[in-house]
Amino acid sequence: MTTLNPAVAQVLKRLHYPLDVILVCVRLYVAYPLSLRHIEEMVVERGICVDHSTVHRWALKLLPVLEKAFRRRKRPVGRSWRMDETYIRVKGEWRHLYRAVDKDGNTIDFLLRAHQDKTAARRYFEKSIAQHDAPETVTIDKSGANLAALEAINADREAPIIKIRQSKYLNNLVEQDHRAIKRRMRPMLGFKTFRCARILLAGIEIMHMIAKGQMKCARGTHPSTADQFYELAT
Known part of the structure; x- marks a missing residue:
């Protein structure tokens, strides 16, 4: 018998649907460009009556737990990073999603921040380095804030320092990767709160990384x- 992740089991105590139904609805929401009402209609066709607002509530409760589980199973990434930020609308205002990929297109990490400045960029790099260790090279665009953040990190490091390259052309890889994330967000019609945006974006990023083969699976399997996403609950 499969044992549930204790954190998932704790979440389920406050929910009133089977876990498999909840996981399917949440996965559909973060894996495809679907609105909550689309998901409500899809599950009704399968004989399951779930209000769209309930699916939203499930996502906000379950995705933080699944994100933690995914990070424990994430594959290592390369040492050459391409970093960039893209714009996300939250409560009618533009916020900044910092992201990076390695030279093979694997996602390094992501971080939603209210401002686009040296402090935000440094927080992103510190988070990514804590998860993956320091890269050998980071390619950024002509952003002065990103450059200042990396220079500050290098100033605090012992050798070897991180090599910094500034090239918009070399950053095409991460800019293209932004599109996959924003395509799934579009039907969500913006986010009402920063917390909601942070949680749902994490779910979208997790599903995107799973699709790119970034989750460790049992040898020979x-x-x-979809099954990899569901495994995060165990």
Whole structure:
């Protein structure tokens, strides 16, 4: 018998649907460009009556737990990073999603911040380095804030320092990767709160990384992306 992740089991105590129904609805929401009402209609066709607002509540409760589980199973990434930020609308205002990929297109990490400045960029790099260790090279665009953040990190480091490259052309890889994230966000019609945006973006990023093969699986197994997502609950 499969044992549930204790944190997932704790969340389920306050919910009133089977876990498999909840996981399917949450996965559909973060894996595809669907609105909550689309998901409500899809599950009704399968004989399950779930209000769209309930699906939203499930996502906010479950995704933080699944994100922690995914980070424990995430594969290592390369040492050459391409970092960039993109704009996300939250409560009618533009916020900044910092992201990076390695030279093979694997996602390094992500961080939503209210401002686009040296402090935000440094917080992103510190978070990514804590998860993956320091890279050998980071490619950024002409952003002065990102450059200042990396220079500050290098100033606090012992050798070797991180090599910094500034090239918009070399950053095409991460800019293209932004599109996959923003495509899934579009039907969500913006986020009402910063907390909601942070949680749902993390779910979208997790599903995107799973699709790119960034989750460790048992040796000799080749589960589908859906099954890998469901495994995070165990």
